[in-house]
Amino acid sequence: MKTLVVFASLLVLAAGRPETRPNPHGAQVLRVVPEQASQVHYLRGLLLQGNYDFWTEPRAVGHPVDIMVRAFQLPQLKKTLSQVGLRYTVKISNVAALLSKQRAAQEAARASGSRAMDWTSYHTYQEIMDWLESLAADHPDLCKVENVGSSFEGRTMKMLTLGKGGPGKPAIFIDGGIHAREWISPATVTYMINELVTKRDTYDDILSNVNFYFMPSINPDGYDYTFTDDRLWRKTRSDTNSIFGCKGADPNRNWGFHWMEVGASDEPCTEIYAGSEPFSEVEMRNVRDQIIKHGSDIKVYLTFHAFSQLWMYPWGWTSALPDDWQDLDDLAKSAVDALTSVYGTHYDIGSSTNVIYAAAGGSDDWAKGEGNVKYAYTIELRDTGEYGFLLPPEQILPSGEETFEGVKVVANFVRNTYGK
Ligand SMILES: [Zn+2]
Secondary structure (H helix, E strand, O other): OHHHHHHHHHHHHHHOOOOOOOOOOOOEEEEEOOOOHHHHHHHHHHHHHOOOEEOOOOOOOOOOEEEEEOHHHHHHHHHHHHHOOOOEEEEEOOHHHHHHHHHHHHHHHHHHOOOOOOOOOOOOHHHHHHHHHHHHHHOOOOEEEEEEEEOOOOOEEEEEEEOOOOOOOOEEEEEEOOOOOOOHHHHHHHHHHHHHHHOOOOOHHHHHHOEEEEEOOOOHHHHHHHHHOOOOOOOOOOOOOOOOOOOOOOHHHOOOOOOOOOOOEOOOOOOOEOOOOOOOOHHHHHHHHHHHHHHHHEEEEEEEEEOOOEEEEOOOOOOOOOOOHHHHHHHHHHHHHHHHHHHOOOOEEEEHHHHOOOOOOOHHHHHHHOOOOOEEEEEEEOOOOOOHHHOOHHHHHHHHHHHHHHHHHHHHHHHHHHOO
16 A cells, blocks of 8 residues: 555656656746845745746846746746745737747748758758768868767767868867757858858858867757657657656766866756766767867857857856856957847857856856866757747747857957967
């Protein structure tokens, strides 16, 4: 009998876990705006508990926090929020309806697009990898594609090297898609690759003096899972030995620099599970090894996320700033000025901890702290919560266009500062 009771309560617990959520019927996204520091801290505690899916992280007083909540959780969350004096508004009233709308928009865009790769719809992991291979085949003097390892589920991870100056030129390492559901990230990164390759004459000066390493989708298992099972999946898909069957770690809490010290969880069912140890996730080891391999050539590391429109630099693990933070801030400002000049899109700039909140194990912290890449940035792309992760495909092109302007500023900076 006792066993039965225990088993039954385990089932109840498991039912509330993130793993069992492919169809978020009745789910809503609530927005709360903390008005006191104590409320920011409270929200941070709620995030660490892992019962709710935070679409944006608590930042500071006055900055909105978006929380996805399932129908059955709604009464409890409302009660919790009112106890600390937090009012909420409903940002997305019906997540399931928005999901179906976006699925239809994506299917319509795919039906009208004839080419294997375009920027009017989102593409699967395999399509992106095939496209990288086709670039290398069509432009052997400019592009090289290498297999750099396998994912947990056995997908091949590829890296594109772009440049015609030969080895030894200063380099920029760019990755995307570390969080599976942030579809605009691989879409924007591939847009930039396409611009550089198809307009190679326009960018001859950059391509002759700077090398680029591109890995547009570094969480392939999670990304595929967002196409096949759960559009809102964030983590990798590794086994965790969780008694609830929860899978995957947060790959951006998994990097081995001040790992697990702050803002991460050791509970596998949370969205911010740091993994069983630093670099427990093979996908992150594969990316790390490429950064180490190209070592001192890499002057800039850019990792693209969504959403919130932020251009951030280390540290994420402490509110202290790196000694050279002013250099990073200056370059970020120049890049964001160029980005904003295209469509007026506003971005905030600052160190991760001071713009968001402390969280250890991020790739940009590792790139700077262990990889010795001076200019390491995490960029949160569009939007500010209107659609969140479900950004309509018609925003891919404008996101790509404006972001590429910022990245060109970075590339010209590298060319002028480190080029010979
Ligand atoms: Zn992210």
